[in-house]
Amino acid sequence: MQYVVEAKGLCKYYGAVRAVDGVDLKVPKGTVFGIFGHNGAGKTTLISILAGLTLPTRGKALVLGYDVVRESVEIRKRIGLLPEGFGFYDNLSALDNLVYLAELDGMDRNTAKKRALEVLEIVGLKEYAENKVGTFSRGMKQRLGIAQAILKDPDLIILDEPTVGIDPYGATKIRQLIVTIAKGGKTVIISTHLLYEIGQICTHAAIMRMGKVIMEGSLEELTKAIRDAYGYKYEIEVFDRSTLDLIKKDIENINGVDEIIINDLRIVVNSRYDIIKEIAKVLKDLRIEIKTFREIPPSWEQIYTILYEKSGGEVSV
Amino acid sequence: MSRFILVIARKEFSDMIRSKRLWIILFILILIHIGTYSMVRYASVSNLKGTRKLLLIRGISNLTSSIAILGPILGIALGYDAISGERERGTLKLVLARPVYRDSVINGKALAGLCIIVIAMGITGLLTMVFGVLIYGMSLTLNNVIRFGLYTLLSILITLSFYAMSVLLSTLSKKSSTSLAISIMIWAIFAFILPLASYMIAEAMLGPPPMVHEPGKEGISRQFIEYSRRLAELNNKIRQFSLITHYQVVANALMRSEIIVKVDSRMIRRTVTLNEILSHGWWHIAILVIFTLVCFILSYVIFVRSEER
Numbered sequence: 149m150q151y152v153v154e155a156k157g158l159c160k161y162y163g164a165v166r167a168v169d170g171v172d173l174k175v176p177k178g179t180v181f182g183i184f185g186h187n188g189a190g191k192t193t194l195i196s197i198l199a200g201l202t203l204p205t206r207g208k209a210l211v212l213g214y215d216v217v218r219e220s221v222e223i224r225k226r227i228g229l230l231p232e233g234f235g236f237y238d239n240l241s242a243l244d245n246l247v248y249l250a251e252l253d254g255m256d257r258n259t260a261k262k263r264a265l266e267v268l269e270i271v272g273l274k275e276y277a278e279n280k281v282g283t284f285s286r287g288m289k290q291r292l293g294i295a296q297a298i299l300k301d302p303d304l305i306i307l308d309e310p311t312v313g314i315d316p317y318g319a320t321k322i323r324q325l326i327v328t329i330a331k332g333g334k335t336v337i338i339s340t341h342l343l344y345e346i347g348q349i350c351t352h353a354a355i356m357r358m359g360k361v362i363m364e365g366s367l368e369e370l371t372k373a374i375r376d377a378y379g380y381k382y383e384i385e386v387f388d389r390s391t392l393d394l395i396k397k398d399i400e401n402i403n404g405v406d407e408i409i410i411n412d413l414r415i416v417v418n419s420r421y422d423i424i425k426e427i428a429k430v431l432k433d434l435r436i437e438i439k440t441f442r443e444i445p446p447s448w449e450q451i452y453t454i455l456y457e458k459s460g461g462e463v464s465v
Numbered sequence: 466m467s468r469f470i471l472v473i474a475r476k477e478f479s480d481m482i483r484s485k486r487l488w489i490i491l492f493i494l495i496l497i498h499i500g501t502y503s504m505v506r507y508a509s510v511s512n513l514k515g516t517r518k519l520l521l522i523r524g525i526s527n528l529t530s531s532i533a534i535l536g537p538i539l540g541i542a543l544g545y546d547a548i549s550g551e552r553e554r555g556t557l558k559l560v561l562a563r564p565v566y567r568d569s570v571i572n573g574k575a576l577a578g579l580c581i582i583v584i585a586m587g588i589t590g591l592l593t594m595v596f597g598v599l600i601y602g603m604s605l606t607l608n609n610v611i612r613f614g615l616y617t618l619l620s621i622l623i624t625l626s627f628y629a630m631s632v633l634l635s636t637l638s639k640k641s642s643t644s645l646a647i648s649i650m651i652w653a654i655f656a657f658i659l660p661l662a663s664y665m666i667a668e669a670m671l672g673p674p675p676m677v678h679e680p681g682k683e684g685i686s687r688q689f690i691e692y693s694r695r696l697a698e699l700n701n702k703i704r705q706f707s708l709i710t711h712y713q714v715v716a717n718a719l720m721r722s723e724i725i726v727k728v729d730s731r732m733i734r735r736t737v738t739l740n741e742i743l744s745h746g747w748w749h750i751a752i753l754v755i756f757t758l759v760c761f762i763l764s765y766v767i768f769v770r771s772e773e774r
Contacts, residue, residue: 254564
């Protein structure tokens with residue numbers, strides 16, 4: 149199986165609201181797949197459908213080869229889900245919460261207890277196993293949430309906004325945890341409205357707006373597609389300010405250069421095409437000592453802004 | 466039975482047994498029994514003619530009334546947040562993210578609720594029987610044991626019917642506070658408002674009463690007697706809209722074994738047999754059973770068909 153998720157024309161309507169509107173999506177196996185979109189874009193509804201919690205109004209989706217409508221229980225047997233707005237039984241300990249959920253995953257009590265302790269260790273909460281969840285901080289609860297998602301050692305883990313509402317340190321810990329889990333060969337789908345999160349932990353992404361996927365692919369593919377359509381940016385840093393004019397003069401002659409900005413010891417070139425080789429040749433020919441020369445990839449904020457404007461929305465990033 | 470139902474039922478049972486609500490209500494019930502015991506003990510040493518009998522009857526009424534009031538409260542306390550509480554906490558999402566059918570969730574909760582109610586009402590029924598034997602001097606005949614058994618089953622039923630109703634309301638509500646408020650309102654209507662308002666409603670339906678005395682005649686007028694009879698009849702019918710009335714009719718019949726009947730224009734006191742209670746009271750029991758089943762079935766259907774967003 150090449151793809152763990154294959155969705156075609158997936159729709160979910162709540163009355164007149166089109167929460168998910170004709171989504172086509174393919175999630176390759178073994179990837180960390182980010183679903184990005186701002187609040188109300190349809191991420192949570194899409195995840196609920198993929199996790200077999202909500203039935204689609206129209207369309208088809210296979211998760212791990214199982215149909216989301218007819219075989220939702222088979223899907224839930226095989227995936228780990230961290231839903232948005234989840235909670236634990238505050239009056240129970242972390243261990244008791246996990247044992248209960250593991251039993252609902254189909255494990256017998258002894259296996260459940262053993263596995264619960266294992267996952268508590270993975271998420272760094274083993275020493276708090278006997279503490280009541282009501283005493284946990286938000287970050288600890290979120291880590292416990294990830295622990296419950298990996299209880300059955302699933303092939304596919306779906307995390308809906310795993311770092312929302314967490315302090316920066318806690319969020320970093322959770323991102324590290326997700327990367328660790330993904331390194332074990334699992335496929336992880338993560339929904340987020342934090343753009344930098346996509347760049348930090350994802351290998352692939354889909355960008356959603358108003359219930360539709362407006363772009364999808366690997367991060368390289370997405371970045372390249374954006375750059376091909378909207379331009380490239382290069383930065384050259386020198387040791388001697390006087391050499392900048394020489395560089396500027398020669399680079400201006402390269403076909404495709406739109407704009408050159410000089411800033412202190414740096415020169416920034418905006419181009420419609422990939423002209424990295426041409427710039428490198430110019431610098432080599434000039435024999436000027438260069439401190440740094442690099443291509444500046446568009447930030448995820450820029451990519452999103454461009455896509456959002458292109459798809460007719462207002463820019464809110 | 467699905468394994469998941471048992472897992473959920475065990476967890477719910479454990480939560481309920483540790484809940485303060487359960488123990489507070491049980492504590493109040495035990496206090497009422499002790500209070501009744503004190504009252505009846507005074508009756509047993511009283512030499513005043515008629516006082517003993519009166520206090521005994523009041524004691525029995527106290528016990529059935531306390532169950533009629535506190536049984537439903539216990540049912541509501543156990544059920545009002547059964548589903549809405551899980552929704553509010555977000556725990557329902559974690560449970561349903563697992564290979565658990567939605568019906569297992571509601572069945573597990575219903576099973577746990579049933580077990581707790583059986584235990585709580587069983588304890589209360591046992592206490593009543595102990596008091597009956599030790600204080601009222603009742604003999605432990607088969608007939609009396611059956612009466613206490615039936616009384617306990619009836620107490621379970623009235624508690625279960627309110628439990629089912631509050632589970633239904635918690636399935637329909639997004640917030641536990643809403644289901645609690647509506648459950649309490651229904652309980653108050655059944656327990657206090659309807660019995661108080663029934664005469665007012667009956668009078669409004671029958672119109673103003675005729676004159677008590679016909680002009681120029683002595684004694685109460687025939688129209689007034691007829692009016693009073695119809696008023697009492699209508700009042701009884703209105704009260705039967707309350708589940709608690711159905712409980713009380715059968716519970717009182719079971720616990721007060723004697724009735725006064727008119728035989729050859731003489732009022733005599735005689736024992737009511739179990740057969741008589743069941744043949745006259747079966748439909749009261751049937752209403753409680755049907756109400757409970759309807760509430761559970763509706764909760765089941767609504768919950769199974771709903772989606773978590």
